[in-house]
Amino acid sequence: MLTKVVPATRQRPGTVTHTDDLDPVQVKRAYKFRVYPTRPQESRAVRLLADHCDLYNAALAERREAWRMRKASISYGDQSAQLREIRAADPHGQGRHSFTAQQQTLRRLGRTFGAFFKRVRAGQQAGYPRFKPYQRFDQVLFVAGDGAKWEPATGGRWAYARFQAVGRLKVNQHRAVQGRVKTVQLKRESRRWYVIVVTEVEAAPLPATGRAVGVDVGVARFATTSDGEVVPNPRFLDQARARITDLERRKARAKPGSGNRRRLRRRLAREWRTVRNQRRDFHHKTARALVDTCDALALEALRVANMTKSAKGTVEDPGRNVRAKAGLNRSILDAGWGQFTTILTAKAASAGRRVVLVNPVRTSIDCHACGASCARPRQDTVICPCGAMDADLNGARNIATRAGLGSGRALVA
Numbered sequence: 126m127l128t129k130v131v132p133a134t135r136q137r138p139g140t141v142t143h144t145d146d147l148d149p150v151q152v153k154r155a156y157k158f159r160v161y162p163t164r165p166q167e168s169r170a171v172r173l174l175a176d177h178c179d180l181y182n183a184a185l186a187e188r189r190e191a192w193r194m195r196k197a198s199i200s201y202g203d204q205s206a207q208l209r210e211i212r213a214a215d216p217h218g219q220g221r222h223s224f225t226a227q228q229q230t231l232r233r234l235g236r237t238f239g240a241f242f243k244r245v246r247a248g249q250q251a252g253y254p255r256f257k258p259y260q261r262f263d264q265v266l267f268v269a270g271d272g273a274k275w276e277p278a279t280g281g282r283w284a285y286a287r288f289q290a291v292g293r294l295k296v297n298q299h300r301a302v303q304g305r306v307k308t309v310q311l312k313r314e315s316r317r318w319y320v321i322v323v324t325e326v327e328a329a330p331l332p333a334t335g336r337a338v339g340v341d342v343g344v345a346r347f348a349t350t351s352d353g354e355v356v357p358n359p360r361f362l363d364q365a366r367a368r369i370t371d372l373e374r375r376k377a378r379a380k381p382g383s384g385n386r387r388r389l390r391r392r393l394a395r396e397w398r399t400v401r402n403q404r405r406d407f408h409h410k411t412a413r414a415l416v417d418t419c420d421a422l423a424l425e426a427l428r429v430a431n432m433t434k435s436a437k438g439t440v441e442d443p444g445r446n447v448r449a450k451a452g453l454n455r456s457i458l459d460a461g462w463g464q465f466t467t468i469l470t471a472k473a474a475s476a477g478r479r480v481v482l483v484n485p486v487r488t489s490i491d492c493h494a495c496g497a498s499c500a501r502p503r504q505d506t507v508i509c510p511c512g513a514m515d516a517d518l519n520g521a522r523n524i525a526t527r528a529g530l531g532s533g534r535a536l537v538a
C-alpha cells in the first residue's frame with residue numbers, strides 16, 4: 126500500500142491533531158493495483174495519455190509565450206476557463222475526455238510552475254518547466270464518479286476500474302479498499318498498467334499508552350527502540366538472499382541470448398517481486414505493533430543515504446564474497462526504509478499517534494548521555510568516556526531526544 130497522510134482542512138499542514146468530537150481527522154490512503162486491459166482498451170489508454178500530454182504541453186506553451194511576449198503569468202484558473210472552448214473545438218480529440226481529469230492535468234502543470242517559482246524566489250537553481258514527450262507522460266488522475274468509477278471485487282475474483290474514453294478495465298484487487306473513494310488514477314509503468322485508488326477514511330484514535338520512543342532502523346537489526354525493544358531482521362531475507370545469489374550466479378554462466386538465460390532472468394525478477402511483497406508485509410506488521418503500543422514515535426528523516434554510507438563499514442572482514450553479500454543485503458533492505466517510514470506515518474495518522482522525523486546527522490555517533498563523539502570500533506558498539514553502548518540503542522535514544530520525547534531511558538532497567 127502506498128500511503129500519504131493528508132491532514133483535514135483547517136489543520137496546519139504537517140500536524141495531525143485530535144478532538145474527540147465534531148471534527149474527525151481525514152486520512153488519505155492510496156492503493157495500487159495491477160490492471161489488465163484488453164488490446165483495444167490498451168490502445169485507447171495510450172491515446173488518453175497522449176491527449177492529456179498534448180493538453181499539458183499546449184498549456185505549457187501558452188504560459189511560456191505569455192511570459193516571453195509580455196511578461197505575463199497565466200494561472201491554473203485562466204487555463205481551466207479555456208477548457209470548454211478547447212473541448213468544443215476538438216470534439217473527436219480533447220472533447221472526448223473527462224473535463225475534471227483535464228483540470229487535474231492542468232493543475233499538475235500549475236504545481237510544476239509553483240515549484241519552479243518557489244525555487245526562483247528562494248534563489249535556488251531552477252530549470253524552466255519542460256515539454257513532456259509522450260513516453261514520459263504516464264498518468265492521468267480522475268475524480269471518482271466523474272469520468273471514472275471504481276467497482277470493487279465482490280465475491281468473484283476481479284474488480285473493475287472504468288475510465289471515460291478507455292472502458293471498463295479488469296483489476297487484480299489483492300487487498301480490501303477502505304474508506305470513500307476520492308480519486309482513481311490510471312498509470313503506465315513500462316509495459317504494465319496500474320490503477321491507484323485514493324480513499325479518505327476517518328482517523329480512529331487509539332487509547333493512550335504513555336509510551337513515546339525513538340526508533341533506530343539499521344542493518345544488523347531491523348529496528349531498535351529507545352526503550353530497548355529490538356525488532357530483528359526477518360528470516361525471509363536470508364532465504365531470499367540465498368536464492369537470489371544462486372540465480373545470479375547461474376545467470377552469469379548462461380549463454381547470452383539463450384532461452385536458459387531468459388528463463389533465469391524471469392525467475393530473478395519473480396524472486397525480487399516476492400521479496401518486495403514480503404518486505405512490505407513485514408513493514409505493515411512492524412508498524413502496526415509500534416503504533417498500537419506508542420503515543421509518539423520518532424524516526425530519522427532520509428535514513429537511506431545515511432545507511433548506505435554506514436553499511437560499507439558493516440562488514441568486519443570485507444573479503445570478496447562478504448562484500449558481495451553485504452551489497453545484496455543492502456539492496457534488499459535499503460529500498461525498504463523509506464517505505465517503512467511512509468507506512469508507519471500513515472498508520473500513526475489513522476490512529477491519532479504522533480510521528481516526528483528528526484535530522485539524522487550524527488545520531489549514531491554522538492553519545493546520548495554526555496554528547497561526546499564516540500568511537501565505533503564495531504558496527505554494533507560505540508564507546509565514549511561514559512562507557513561502551515549498543516550502537517543502535519544509542520542512536521534510538523538520540524532520535525528520541527531530538528524529537529523532544531525525552532531520552533526514553535526511563536523504562537530500561
Ligand SMILES: [Zn+2]
Nearest residue numbers: 492495509511
Ligand atoms: Zn557519553
